[in-house]
Amino acid sequence: MVEEITDLEELKDDEDEGYTLSPRRLSAILFAVDREDRDALMAEMEPLHAADIADLLEQINSYDRRRLILLYGEDFDGEILTELDDSIREEVIAVLNPHVLAEAVRELESDDVVDLVEDLEQEAQQAILGTLEDADRIAVEQSLSYPEFSAGRLMQREVVMGPEHWTVGQAIDYMRESQDLPDDFYHMVLVNPKMHPIGHVTLGRILGAPRGTRLTDLVEEEFRTFEVLESETDVAYAFNQYHMISAPVVDADGRLIGVITIDDAMNVLDEEHEEDIMRLAGVGEGSLADRVVDTVRQRIPWLAVNLVTAILASLVIAQFEATISQFVALAVLMPIVASMGGNAGTQSLTVAVRAIATRDLTGANVFRVIRREVLVGLVNGIVFAVVMGVVGILWFGSPALGGVIAAAMVINLVIAGLAGIGIPVVLERMGVDPALASGAFVTTVTDVVGFFAFLGLAATVLL
Amino acid sequence: MVEEITDLEELKDDEDEGYTLSPRRLSAILFAVDREDRDALMAEMEPLHAADIADLLEQINSYDRRRLILLYGEDFDGEILTELDDSIREEVIAVLNPHVLAEAVRELESDDVVDLVEDLEQEAQQAILGTLEDADRIAVEQSLSYPEFSAGRLMQREVVMGPEHWTVGQAIDYMRESQDLPDDFYHMVLVNPKMHPIGHVTLGRILGAPRGTRLTDLVEEEFRTFEVLESETDVAYAFNQYHMISAPVVDADGRLIGVITIDDAMNVLDEEHEEDIMRLAGVGEGSLADRVVDTVRQRIPWLAVNLVTAILASLVIAQFEATISQFVALAVLMPIVASMGGNAGTQSLTVAVRAIATRDLTGANVFRVIRREVLVGLVNGIVFAVVMGVVGILWFGSPALGGVIAAAMVINLVIAGLAGIGIPVVLERMGVDPALASGAFVTTVTDVVGFFAFLGLAATVLL
Numbered sequence: 026m027v028e029e030i031t032d033l034e035e036l037k038d039d040e041d042e043g044y045t046l047s048p049r050r051l052s053a054i055l056f057a058v059d060r061e062d063r064d065a066l067m068a069e070m071e072p073l074h075a076a077d078i079a080d081l082l083e084q085i086n087s088y089d090r091r092r093l094i095l096l097y098g099e100d101f102d103g104e105i106l107t108e109l110d111d112s113i114r115e116e117v118i119a120v121l122n123p124h125v126l127a128e129a130v131r132e133l134e135s136d137d138v139v140d141l142v143e144d145l146e147q148e149a150q151q152a153i154l155g156t157l158e159d160a161d162r163i164a165v166e167q168s169l170s171y172p173e174f175s176a177g178r179l180m181q182r183e184v185v186m187g188p189e190h191w192t193v194g195q196a197i198d199y200m201r202e203s204q205d206l207p208d209d210f211y212h213m214v215l216v217n218p219k220m221h222p223i224g225h226v227t228l229g230r231i232l233g234a235p236r237g238t239r240l241t242d243l244v245e246e247e248f249r250t251f252e253v254l255e256s257e258t259d260v261a262y263a264f265n266q267y268h269m270i271s272a273p274v275v276d277a278d279g280r281l282i283g284v285i286t287i288d289d290a291m292n293v294l295d296e297e298h299e300e301d302i303m304r305l306a307g308v309g310e311g312s313l314a315d316r317v318v319d320t321v322r323q324r325i326p327w328l329a330v331n332l333v334t335a336i337l338a339s340l341v342i343a344q345f346e347a348t349i350s351q352f353v354a355l356a357v358l359m360p361i362v363a364s365m366g367g368n369a370g371t372q373s374l375t376v377a378v379r380a381i382a383t384r385d386l387t388g389a390n391v392f393r394v395i396r397r398e399v400l401v402g403l404v405n406g407i408v409f410a411v412v413m414g415v416v417g418i419l420w421f422g423s424p425a426l427g428g429v430i431a432a433a434m435v436i437n438l439v440i441a442g443l444a445g446i447g448i449p450v451v452l453e454r455m456g457v458d459p460a461l462a463s464g465a466f467v468t469t470v471t472d473v474v475g476f477f478a479f480l481g482l483a484a485t486v487l488l
Numbered sequence: 489m490v491e492e493i494t495d496l497e498e499l500k501d502d503e504d505e506g507y508t509l510s511p512r513r514l515s516a517i518l519f520a521v522d523r524e525d526r527d528a529l530m531a532e533m534e535p536l537h538a539a540d541i542a543d544l545l546e547q548i549n550s551y552d553r554r555r556l557i558l559l560y561g562e563d564f565d566g567e568i569l570t571e572l573d574d575s576i577r578e579e580v581i582a583v584l585n586p587h588v589l590a591e592a593v594r595e596l597e598s599d600d601v602v603d604l605v606e607d608l609e610q611e612a613q614q615a616i617l618g619t620l621e622d623a624d625r626i627a628v629e630q631s632l633s634y635p636e637f638s639a640g641r642l643m644q645r646e647v648v649m650g651p652e653h654w655t656v657g658q659a660i661d662y663m664r665e666s667q668d669l670p671d672d673f674y675h676m677v678l679v680n681p682k683m684h685p686i687g688h689v690t691l692g693r694i695l696g697a698p699r700g701t702r703l704t705d706l707v708e709e710e711f712r713t714f715e716v717l718e719s720e721t722d723v724a725y726a727f728n729q730y731h732m733i734s735a736p737v738v739d740a741d742g743r744l745i746g747v748i749t750i751d752d753a754m755n756v757l758d759e760e761h762e763e764d765i766m767r768l769a770g771v772g773e774g775s776l777a778d779r780v781v782d783t784v785r786q787r788i789p790w791l792a793v794n795l796v797t798a799i800l801a802s803l804v805i806a807q808f809e810a811t812i813s814q815f816v817a818l819a820v821l822m823p824i825v826a827s828m829g830g831n832a833g834t835q836s837l838t839v840a841v842r843a844i845a846t847r848d849l850t851g852a853n854v855f856r857v858i859r860r861e862v863l864v865g866l867v868n869g870i871v872f873a874v875v876m877g878v879v880g881i882l883w884f885g886s887p888a889l890g891g892v893i894a895a896a897m898v899i900n901l902v903i904a905g906l907a908g909i910g911i912p913v914v915l916e917r918m919g920v921d922p923a924l925a926s927g928a929f930v931t932t933v934t935d936v937v938g939f940f941a942f943l944g945l946a947a948t949v950l951l
């Protein structure tokens with residue numbers, strides 16, 4: 026064991042690019058696969074964490090992936106499967122020898138198996154569940170019976186608990202006698218005779234107190250439980266907000282049925298961050314390992330929405346064809362107004378979407394924030410109005426044109442601030458994810474308002 | 489203690505909006521502040537977690553904030569300060585009675601004090617450090633002597649450790665005798681006589697093993713240490729990638745000097761996610777509590793960059809004024825090509841920036857990913873070329889115009905895919921944060937290419 030640790034420390038110095046797989050190791054692995062040299066492959070793979078092996082499998086192409094998995098054979102660890110991106114997980118499962126797959130899955134804890142199988146096709150799911158022992162399979166099937174994205178799906182069923190009247194000594198004796206303590210647990214949960222959790226004690230406090238101390242004298246001041254049907258979003262928010270490390274899950278009658286730990290909550294937070302960032306850009310659930318056809322399918326809807334909004338904006342321009350044909354300078358300058366509005370709107374929008382996600386934008390401050398965004402739009406509008414007014418005059422020698430673009434800039438940046446904050450807030454009240462839909466609405470507004478204000482003013486002033 | 493728990497459970501049912509402050513509680517608090525009714529205020533604040541109180545202070549306006557803090561008085565908890573957003577932390581510190589401030593800070597652990605004071609002005613920093621006892625102040629000053637964003641700044645100095653030859657019994661006896669075990673710790677770190685950490689044991693394993701078991705037989709298989717100068721980004725990445733819960737920090741000679749726990753790493757991850765999402769939208773470090781003038785200052789640079797790129801695009805349009813004056817339809821349709829390119833580019837860009845941040849885009853797959861993005865651009869380009877070709881013919885009755893917009897669409901979407909992935913990759917190799925700068929470059933490329941391809945083809949084909 027100690028030798029292995031030394032090994033790991035050496036590895037750290039070896040990996041010059043921080044914690045990524047080093048290019049050297051990657052070449053060595055692919056070379057070993059080419060020569061079908063299992064010993065060389067094992068030597069290179071041995072120091073890698075399952076998460077790194079999963080990354081490796083995601084980064085190489087599907088042909089190498091298949092050959093690597095077959096050569097790696099029975100050393101394939103179940104944890105690698107749980108770390109793999111959804112997009113290639115099924116492919117890897119299909120390549121794995123059923124015997125290796127069964128062995129790999131059997132090592133996992135129930136929440137990891139749930140995480141592994143919940144997105145699989147029926148057939149692949151059955152293949153995995155079939156390899157489990159009865160007790161484990163039933164535990165996994167029960168978890169799967171809770172709705173997706175609920176606390177029930179996140180929790181593990183192995184809970185370390187004790188009756189509320191226990192002392193430190195009794196708790197320690199109980200844990201020493203247990204044959205199957207979970208790998209990772211951070212609290213002992215105290216339950217009353219009805220199996221309702223009434224508090225929990227950190228392992229540190231148990232270790233720091235004399236055997237005779239009552240556990241109820243050591244419970245944490247902060248104690249929260251989750252109902253099994255609570256959303257995983259709420260669970261993750263609470264873990265992050267209150268710096269929690271683990272928390273019990275109760276059923277509708279308040280009885281203890283599981284525990285959620287920080288790593289589960291971090292996964293959810295990570296996924297939600299990813300979702301927010303991807304949705305803001307209209308990318309859906311894409312990953313690097315997706316094939317071209319999947320990627321196209323993910324991106325087309327957003328581009329189609331954008332096409333509709335772009336055509337809407339063009340219809341506005343079309344109303345002013347006569348004006349443009351007289352002053353072609355308008356065609357040259359009009360994208361500037363729209364583009365500035367789109368950018369300012371996206372700024373407000375991003376702040377709003379992020380604040381909604383972190384629950385910092387509430388009834389208490391929404392009007393103050395809207396006022397601020399409008400004021401910021403006004404100030405920025407005036408700043409860039411002056412700049413563009415000067416540019417308009419210098420470039421086209423027309424103070425009237427300069428005045429028109431300046432006025433349109435102020436109008437569009439104020440509207441951008443208003444739309445950027447107002448649209449996500451309204452969408453959220455309507456139960457629509459603001460990250461998903463706001464972008465299209467905001468740029469539609471800024472394009473339409475930008476073109477209409479600029480060309481409309483031009484038609485009035487210049488003709 | 490048990491009563492308090494019941495209290496907290498009742499609170500949970502009371503808060504109908506998930507975990508946010510309920511509007512009812514917020515009104516009650518502001519009402520109490522108005523009447524200067526300290527008892528009513530205390531009753532409403534008592535069940536709130538420090539993180540919720542910090543959120544409350546961020547959401548109300550600065551006048552109410554001041555009155556609330558003064559009325560709340562000496563119950564002000566140091567943890568509230570650590571949870572507060574940077575933008576109002578100094579304001580709150582300035583309002584606090586120096587005696588209350590001293591009391592509040594004295595309760596905190598060293599890493600929290602560091603986190604609290606590192607961004608403060610010299611004067612406010614000294615005011616806080618002056619309230620600490622000598623030993624604590626020296627610990628904080630030592631941490632502050634490490635560079636910002638290093639592991640040294642993140643770590644806490646209180647480490648639970650023991651010599652490598654200890655047994656479970658010796659570890660438990662040691663912890664029972666310790667007067668000041670940290671509030672949160674998850675491992676006992678084993679050190680050799682040179683004070684080098686050689687492994688660590690989870691508290692769960694210590695509790696589950698007989699007293700005679702040697703700790704070295706219980707150490708975790710995975711064990712990583714951080715050098716004190718390592719970047720907090722690397723630390724956070726490792727915590728997330730390897731599902732770590734705590735890890736020792738060593739100095740240049742490999743001696744144990746501190747420990748980083750999951751909550752510190754989560755804070756960093758959270759901040760980096762926030763930074764990525766904000767930078768992609770060009771918002772800088774904004775927060776909802778910022779004043780108008782600060783917000784304007786944060787957003788103007790990006791808008792200025794955008795103005796330059798928009799003017800560049802306009803210069804392209806200006807080359808084709810003659811063409812446009814003959815076919816005003818071009819002015820109507822040209823924003824569509826640019827807008828579709830901008831959106832497709834942003835999609836590729838976001839995937840790339842995110843993959844770089846999660847270290848999933850490496851030398852191993854970069855060419856495959858570039859090829860994929862170009863192919864996706866080609867396929868999407870053809871799809872929308874057909875759509876726009878038809879629209880062009882139906883709207884303007886000109887097959888030639890339809891053909892021109894179709895061809896420009898294909899060209900721009902392919903370029904968008906290439907630029908969207910290529911620009912962040914190149915920026916990253918150059919050591920520039922791709923989240924910060926890629927957006928401006930990519931939309932410049934798609935605007936310029938979009939207008940040039942569309943108007944250039946039009947000038948060739950239609951004239």
